[in-house]
Amino acid sequence: MARDxxxxxxxxxxxxxVHVEDELLEKLRAGEDSVFAEIxxxxxxxxxRVARFHVSTEASAEEVVQETWLAVIRGLDAFEGRSTxxxxxxxxxxxxxxxxxxREARTVPMATLSSGDxxxxxxxxxxxxxxxxxxxxxxxxxxxxxxxxxxxSSVLGAEVRDRVAAALSVLPERxxxxxxxxxxxxxxxxxxxxxxxxxxxxxxxxxxxxxAQVRAQxxxxxxxxxxxxQP
Amino acid sequence: MTERDKPVLSIDCRGVVELVTDYLEGGLPPQLTxxxxxxxxxxxxxxxxxEQMRRTIDExxxxxxxTLSPEAQQELVATFRTFRGVQRS
Numbered sequence: 001m002a003r004d005x006x007x008x009x010x011x012x013x014x015x016x017x018v019h020v021e022d023e024l025l026e027k028l029r030a031g032e033d034s035v036f037a038e039i040x041x042x043x044x045x046x047x048x049r050v051a052r053f054h055v056s057t058e059a060s061a062e063e064v065v066q067e068t069w070l071a072v073i074r075g076l077d078a079f080e081g082r083s084t085x086x087x088x089x090x091x092x093x094x095x096x097x098x099x100x101x102x103r104e105a106r107t108v109p110m111a112t113l114s115s116g117d118x119x120x121x122x123x124x125x126x127x128x129x130x131x132x133x134x135x136x137x138x139x140x141x142x143x144x145x146x147x148x149x150x151x152x153s154s155v156l157g158a159e160v161r162d163r164v165a166a167a168l169s170v171l172p173e174r175x176x177x178x179x180x181x182x183x184x185x186x187x188x189x190x191x192x193x194x195x196x197x198x199x200x201x202x203x204x205x206x207x208x209x210x211x212a213q214v215r216a217q218x219x220x221x222x223x224x225x226x227x228x229x230q231p
Numbered sequence: 232m233t234e235r236d237k238p239v240l241s242i243d244c245r246g247v248v249e250l251v252t253d254y255l256e257g258g259l260p261p262q263l264t265x266x267x268x269x270x271x272x273x274x275x276x277x278x279x280x281x282e283q284m285r286r287t288i289d290e291x292x293x294x295x296x297x298t299l300s301p302e303a304q305q306e307l308v309a310t311f312r313t314f315r316g317v318q319r320s
Contacts, residue, residue: 073311157293
């Protein structure tokens with residue numbers, strides 16, 4: 001479960017459907033504040049991420065998310081319910097964040113950002129057998145991945161989490177944003193494509209390369225542990 | 232050449248590694264899905280790779296996230312009450 005950095009309180013993953021959609025709209029319109037509080041809590045983390053992609057600072061992203069929720073409160077009666085509440089909220093968010101990004105001159109179209117997706121394969125080619133081998137393109141005996149130990153202690157779990165967070169932070173920006181929205185926040189590919197305005201094929205490539213690098217970091221971590229002398 | 236005459240492993244490990252994301256996304260055409268699965272059934276290395284990728288995705292879901300401060304959230308809920316009328320049951 002994700003946690004709020006500041007309070008360390010568990011943050012419900014946004015993939016969790018808070019309510020059946022039609023009920024959700026009905027309850028919000030009826031003024032049920034606990035339902036509103038629940039979606040603010042559940043959706044704000046991923047909204048911060050999407051906003052942060054378009055604007056230049058965390059503080060700015062936070063303001064955009066707050067503005068979005070205020071627009072939601074004001075717009076509830078006018079909302080025609082042609083999309084889900086969540087899609088509607090994200091559309092407001094994306095519009096506000098983009099407008100603000102332009103004002104802040106953070107006009108970085110996805111296409112001009114370093115994507116880090118020009119390299120050939122996601123795994124070191126030396127780990128595969130050469131063209132003259134009986135089984136070209138297959139794992140070498142030392143190159144083949146081996147299964148990882150199951151995390152047996154919470155200490156190890158925390159170490160792994162740190163390692164994953166570090167691996168994520170050094171990814172090229174486009175990969176980092178896509179992997180974060182998909183795997184940390186649990187958006188689906190359609191939601192990511194529309195929030196970032198990229199094509200599904202592009203989204204898949206960025207996800208593929210980003211995940212592969214995080215996996216490689218974890219593999220290094222587990223291999224390092226194997227080499228450590230066990231007490 | 233009939234289906235039966237084709238080599239057992241039509242995709243090599245290098246190829247499987249590059250198809251893993253599409254495979255997990257369910258985005259591969261049925262024929263290719265079948266070929267990836269046939270490969271996986273015979274290849275420990277690729278099975279481990281796929282398993283590691285699932286673990287990676289799992290671990291990514293546990294990375295801490297930033298959100299609005301509790302004060303900002305409370306303020307929004309207060310605004311909601313003001314605008315939408317307080318509902319007390």
